[in-house]
Amino acid sequence: MPYISTKTNLEITKEKENVLKQKLGKAIELIPGKSEAWLMLSFEDKVNLYFKGQSDQGIAFVEIKLFGSANSGIYDKMTAAITDILKEELSIAPSQIYVRYEETKNWGWNGSNL
Template structure:
């Protein structure tokens, strides 16, 4: 049950959104037991954002939430993949991307909880 939300101050075209979603679907497999089959992805583009007091560079804040937990090595691999994808697709430098992880013990779906 992973969920990835990407906020950025850049504009994401529908084509780029689909490509990033596809690449996130593959990257989530870096977390043991996770796959695109349960992945939900959302995008918030053209956000008003500041980093280091400035708003003139492209930047992103990515939230990854997942049911259960993973080790730091898996998170490191996923962070590398996410920042690479956003560099390739949106030309956002990795040093202007934050990735936040949240492990969730209660996750509801289809009228009940896991």
């Protein structure tokens, strides 16, 4: 039950959103037991983001929420994959991207909790 939320100050076209969806769907498999089959995604573009007091270049804030947990080595690989995807698809420098992970033991779906 992973969820990935991506916020950026850049515009994301529908075509680019579809590419990001596909690549993030593949990247989530880096986390053991996670797959695109249960992945929920959201994209917010043209958000007023500032990093180091500036907003004159591409910036992204990505949140990954998980049912369960993973180790830091897995998160290192996931962060590398996300920054590679955003650099390739939106030309955002890895130094302009924050990635936040949140683990939970409680996750609701289909009217009940898992």
